Amino acid sequence: MKSKIALAFDNCKKEKRPALITYTVAGDNTKNNSLKILNKISKHADILELGFAHNTPIADGGQIQGSSHRALKNGIKLKDVFQIVKKFKKNNLKKPIILMGYFNLIFQNGENNFLKNCKSSGVDGLIIVDLPYPENKSFANKCKKKSINFIQLLSPTTSKERMKKIIKDSHDMVYYISMLSTTGGKLKVSPKKILENYNFIKRINPKKNYVIGFGITDKTISSLKSADGLVVGSLLCKTITNSLKMRQNPVTMLDKVVYNLKKKII
Amino acid sequence: MLEGPVFDRLWGIPGAGYAGKMLSMAAKKFGLKCKIFMGAKDIKRQRPNVEAMRKNGAEIVPVTTGSQTLVDAVSECMRYWVSNCDTTHMCVGSTVGPNIFIKICAWSTAQISRELMKQVKEEFGKVPDKLKLINCVGGGSSAAGFWNEFLNTRAQFIGVEAGGPKKSKLHAAPLTNGSKIGILHGAAQYVIQDKEGQIGSTESISAGLDYPGISPLHCFLKDAKRARYTSASDEEALYAYQLVSKLENISPSLEPSHAFAEAIKLAPKLKSSEVIIVNSCGDSLKDKDIIKQKLGSYIR
Numbered sequence: 200m201k202s203k204i205a206l207a208f209d210n211c212k213k214e215k216r217p218a219l220i221t222y223t224v225a226g227d228n229t230k231n232n233s234l235k236i237l238n239k240i241s242k243h244a245d246i247l248e249l250g251f252a253h254n255t256p257i258a259d260g261g262q263i264q265g266s267s268h269r270a271l272k273n274g275i276k277l278k279d280v281f282q283i284v285k286k287f288k289k290n291n292l293k294k295p296i297i298l299m300g301y302f303n304l305i306f307q308n309g310e311n312n313f314l315k316n317c318k319s320s321g322v323d324g325l326i327i328v329d330l331p332y333p334e335n336k337s338f339a340n341k342c343k344k345k346s347i348n349f350i351q352l353l354s355p356t357t358s359k360e361r362m363k364k365i366i367k368d369s370h371d372m373v374y375y376i377s378m379l380s381t382t383g384g385k386l387k388v389s390p391k392k393i394l395e396n397y398n399f400i401k402r403i404n405p406k407k408n409y410v411i412g413f414g415i416t417d418k419t420i421s422s423l424k425s426a427d428g429l430v431v432g433s434l435l436c437k438t439i440t441n442s443l444k445m446r447q448n449p450v451t452m453l454d455k456v457v458y459n460l461k462k463k464i465i
Numbered sequence: 466m467l468e469g470p471v472f473d474r475l476w477g478i479p480g481a482g483y484a485g486k487m488l489s490m491a492a493k494k495f496g497l498k499c500k501i502f503m504g505a506k507d508i509k510r511q512r513p514n515v516e517a518m519r520k521n522g523a524e525i526v527p528v529t530t531g532s533q534t535l536v537d538a539v540s541e542c543m544r545y546w547v548s549n550c551d552t553t554h555m556c557v558g559s560t561v562g563p564n565i566f567i568k569i570c571a572w573s574t575a576q577i578s579r580e581l582m583k584q585v586k587e588e589f590g591k592v593p594d595k596l597k598l599i600n601c602v603g604g605g606s607s608a609a610g611f612w613n614e615f616l617n618t619r620a621q622f623i624g625v626e627a628g629g630p631k632k633s634k635l636h637a638a639p640l641t642n643g644s645k646i647g648i649l650h651g652a653a654q655y656v657i658q659d660k661e662g663q664i665g666s667t668e669s670i671s672a673g674l675d676y677p678g679i680s681p682l683h684c685f686l687k688d689a690k691r692a693r694y695t696s697a698s699d700e701e702a703l704y705a706y707q708l709v710s711k712l713e714n715i716s717p718s719l720e721p722s723h724a725f726a727e728a729i730k731l732a733p734k735l736k737s738s739e740v741i742i743v744n745s746c747g748d749s750l751k752d753k754d755i756i757k758q759k760l761g762s763y764i765r
């Protein structure tokens with residue numbers, strides 16, 4: 200049976216557009232609001248990434264650090280994250296959800312226990328920032344056995360040899376980090392160059408779905424739309440920060456921003 | 466001839482500023498740009514070292530996230546490095562971080578024990594049967610360097626972590642206090658954390674020991690029972706600093722004062738045939754502001 204993630208990509212290919220993948224942090228700015236946000240933006244987004252906050256997020260820039268900080272201040276725990284997914288899935292069974300975070304939370308929760316919770320709440324995939332290949336092999340296999348996508352990361356510094364191995368061991372989706380940066384950096388490489396790298400990777404195994412992330416905003420998204428999927432995160436976290444500053448409702452603000460992103464890639 | 470990217474920058478992270486001071490000297494010598502990431506709290510409390518780094522032309526980047534100490538500086542330096550690894554080398558000031566950085570650091574500090582081995586043989590003719598090597602441990606670079614050449618001898622290794630203020634629950638002693646294994650800065654290690662896996666906050670009078678994790682090298686030495694780990698409180702370290710400065714012709718900084726505190730505890734219980742060597746790995750000058758604040762005056 201095809202995974203919901205693979206089906207989402209199939210669907211976008213039929214519509215001749217990239218998948219829009221959003222990233223928000225569970226519990227930002229409140230547990231309730233983050234669920235409302237998912238419900239709203241799922242009308243425009245094809246795949247939803249949901250961050251589980253860690254207080255030492257070494258791969259994240261200021262925007263996502265800020266969101267994580269707000270979520271942790273609200274007392275967000277893993278069990279709340281699973282609750283949010285479960286509630287979301289009640290009304291949106293087909294929409295794929297990917298949890299994204301750092302390995303220590305999984306390690307303390309227990310790998311098997313964590314995957315059990317993923318399964319029962321309806322999580323479709325995982326991105327674990329600080330669990331690189333090949334150290335992630337055993338955990339990625341466990342995910343596969345449970346039909347949960349383990350999403351591998353590639354970057355501009357990944358050698359071709361290494362890329363081949365990583366892609367061979369990947370599941371339905373592979374994440375290409377557009378440039379040397381943390382999340383939230385300004386796009387410092389031209390879209391042309393990014394797509395050059397992207398196409399090179401795509402040729403290694405054209406059957407996989409490759410998404411590009413890091414530095415993608417409403418200004419840059421349309422120039423990359425030939426990719427299988429595009430991930431937008433920091434812009435959304437920043438939108439929440441700004442709406443709180445201006446005392447606006449972050450749910451409606453995010454809805455607008457994601458709608459606008461979608462318009463730019465169809 | 467150089468091919469490929471040209472590395473013209475060094476970026477590093479010290480806790481107390483020693484590694485940063487050395488790095489800034491190296492950068493100056495080789496004409497490289499140098500950025501040092503330091504917690505804002507540590508910049509304040511380690512002013513003399515910060516001034517030395519600036520004199521060498523290094524740029525000090527204050528890190529204002531989290532506890533504003535070493536753990537946040539390491540995170541921020543790693544973020545900068547992944548963003549600039551095409552032109553920049555990252556130098557980690559302790560045996561922490563991903564695998565290769567631990568090896569580079571421990572290999573470098575091992576020179577201490579090569580010199581120590583020579584001195585010990587000159588003094589005793591051989592490695593004494595009952596020898597204790599006592600060293601403070603923050604990330605663990607200085608202890609790893611102090612012990613390295615003695616791994617295959619019968620020398621006992623004692624690592625002293627920062628116990629924090631006497632009546633506080635906060636400390637920086639994951640090995641002594643039985644912290645669980647977790648992942649911090651790209652390495653599995655015993656680390657202060659809560660049940661969820663969020664990294665815990667620490668407190669120590671000594672900036673260089675104020676880190677929630679500990680090198681995987683030391684986790685291994687503990688599990689293999691090759692080394693023993695204990696802690697000294699802020700107060701014990703301050704007392705040791707005073708006593709050693711009064712009796713000896715040295716003035717240890719607050720990091721090695723933790724090691725001296727353990728020596729002071731142990732010495733009365735030992736026979737005269739037993740030998741203790743303490744690594745006085747830093748000078749008190751960098752801690753003059755803290756010492757003045759705690760004891761009312763600082764005399765060097």
Ligand SMILES: Cc1ncc(COP(=O)(O)O)c(C=O)c1O
Pocket residue numbers: 479480481482483484558559560601602603604605606607608672673674718720721746747748
């Ligand atoms: C003098 C001194 N000793 C010890 C340390 C602790 O580091 P490590 O545990 O890596 O030896 C530091 C760290 O800054 C230091 O400055």
